[in-house]
Amino acid sequence: MGSEQDFDNSAALLEHVNQALEDATPLRIQGSNSKAFLGRSVAGEVLDTRAHRGVVSYDPTELVITARCGMPLAELSEILDASHQMLPCEPPAFGDSATVGGMIGCGLSGPRRPWSGSVRDFILGTRVITGQGKHLRFGGEVMKNVAGYDLSRLMAGSYGSLGVVTEVSLKVLPKPQQTLSISLEMDAARALSRLAEWGQQPLPISAACHDGQRLHLRLEGGEGSVAAARDRLGGELLNASYWQDLNEHRLHFFEEERPLWRLALPPATPRLPLPGVQLIDWGGAQRWLKSGAEATFIRSLVEQVGGHAICYTPGQTDSPFQPLAGALMRYHRNLKRQLDPRGIFNPGRLYAEL
Secondary structure, eight states, rough: OOTTTOOOHHHHHHHHHHHHHHHHHHHEESSOTTTTTTTOOOOOOOOOOTTSSSSSEEGGGEEEEEETTTHHHHHHHHHHHHEEEETTTTOOOOOOOHHHHHHHHOOOOOOOHHOOOOTTHHHHHEEEEOEEEEEEEEEOOOTTOOOOOHHHHHHHSSOOOOOOOEEEEEEEEEOOSSSEEEEEEOHHHHHHHHHHHHHHTTEEEEEEEEEESSSEEEEEEOOHHHHEEEEHHOOOEEETTHHHHHTTSSSGGGSSSSOEEEEOOTTTTOOOOOOOOOOOEEGGGGEEEEEOOOOOHHHHHHTTTTTTEEETTTOSSSSOOOOOHHHHHHHHHHHHHHHOOOOOSSSSSSTTTT
């Protein structure tokens, strides 16, 4: 499964980290930098992971692939596609050169997330360079091996603040036999109501987005179940490329000039009275908001319904990620001190206090 581009550069990465520890030099961990717009800016010496790449092991019959962090996400997808398999969480790339390490560090998932799970849910094990200058393995390559499993999962969405993930073992799944996308004309309130109703029924929905006028659905599964769902729901056929355009923020909605916010909400939450335009994703659990409103106003309204908000546009707020309550921040700081006691890994990327 190897290629001419496969290369184990872990020794150089480890040497770089140990030198940084010795010199007390902060490191800015990055692959292709395709998601540099997320979070706070980091001042530090660049630790580029892209030379550390390739597949370590892959047995399609076991539904597990182990890859190095610098491997382009597109290459990983091609390899899986050749065996008619996929990463079910549909991680967005936001660029042609996005890496596996960036996928783990940001922990972002695509339209299938509510029905299949997140990036974190498919991590079986990792190899990580720690803040003690050691290269350690956590977890394994099978679900039964749970030693260190939770620590591996902590790396998802940590934005490089806990260590340098050099390798990850991921659970993969077969691609669905049949995929069909449809579009139904209805307002947002009716769409949210219908989605709540359909969520209690055995419908093969794997993506649901409302754009303000229409509800778009993706149906996936066996040919019979998809055909039956189409007959029941009706609607017009929708080009399958819609979901990738949504995932990669290529829809016209994302071209709007106002700052972009991601709102995570209880799925049945009514459309929030916020200035700007909204796109309802994940069957209601994720809302994209284009608004010039103040961060404190947006977050206050979102918190009232039990949600949180992240700003995707740099420079709008000093805390792009939802500010943490005191007790939760103390937990994060303790975790950071245990895994990165010298504080050299992406300092301040998540929060100024980290």
